[in-house]
Amino acid sequence: MTGLPPLPVVATWFRRAEVAPGIARIEEPHVHEFLRANIWHVRGRDRDLIVDAGLGVASLREHLPDLFAHDPILALTHAHLDHVGSAHEFSDRRMHRLSSVDAHTAASLRGPELAELLGFDAPGIPDLLIESAPIGFDPAAYAIRPAPSTSPLEDGDVIELGDRRVTVLHLPGHTPGSICLFDEASGALFSGDVIYDDILLDELQESDIDQYVASMLRLSILPVRTVYPGHGDPFDGGRMREIIADYVSARRR
Ligand SMILES: [Zn+2]
Numbered sequence: 001m002t003g004l005p006p007l008p009v010v011a012t013w014f015r016r017a018e019v020a021p022g023i024a025r026i027e028e029p030h031v032h033e034f035l036r037a038n039i040w041h042v043r044g045r046d047r048d049l050i051v052d053a054g055l056g057v058a059s060l061r062e063h064l065p066d067l068f069a070h071d072p073i074l075a076l077t078h079a080h081l082d083h084v085g086s087a088h089e090f091s092d093r094r095m096h097r098l099s100s101v102d103a104h105t106a107a108s109l110r111g112p113e114l115a116e117l118l119g120f121d122a123p124g125i126p127d128l129l130i131e132s133a134p135i136g137f138d139p140a141a142y143a144i145r146p147a148p149s150t151s152p153l154e155d156g157d158v159i160e161l162g163d164r165r166v167t168v169l170h171l172p173g174h175t176p177g178s179i180c181l182f183d184e185a186s187g188a189l190f191s192g193d194v195i196y197d198d199i200l201l202d203e204l205q206e207s208d209i210d211q212y213v214a215s216m217l218r219l220s221i222l223p224v225r226t227v228y229p230g231h232g233d234p235f236d237g238g239r240m241r242e243i244i245a246d247y248v249s250a251r252r253r
Contacts (some may be wrong), residue, residue: 056085
């Protein structure tokens, strides 16, 4: 492996914005858009819910200590590196029983190497997937710290926050253990990589297109009002149904 060029060092790694009452989006702006994922912080009366855990390049506990102040439940939508990196920092970690964060989790910040590990073609993927680094970080030493599930999830499980509750939907296709979290009272869907407003990845080594189509059809009939996706901006239920219709018709051709 060739050496890495020195990266600019930044003191602030995460960017946070409130996008709805009690719902904040946390991003990693110095990560290349291919890997830049959302972390969602949902405030509850009794406990907070954190959906996904970023790339693990910087410590969430160090940079955003208030995320840990209200007995948080971490729920992972699936076990790809850009969603699980800081999972080890949480004590209550929940993910589908088919997902695991361990020594086998594919992890590299080198574009071509990551493409090979995940099993997809990515012509033009940059050599390095971060543009800056937090203080003291060595990209060549990047790895995912093991973070076993403390509470495996199944379809239909409910996560209680006091004044909010979300239901686990097992929607395989992108990965076997992909889940969405649905707040039926508000119509909010935390969708991970099951659906976002860009090209959906259904040809990775562990993907399954037939399952993906079935998951999309299941999602299409839910009363979703706002989607908080794993990548990119939130969108409404109408846009969700358009993305689903486009995906399903393309895959049925
Ligand atoms: Zn993914």
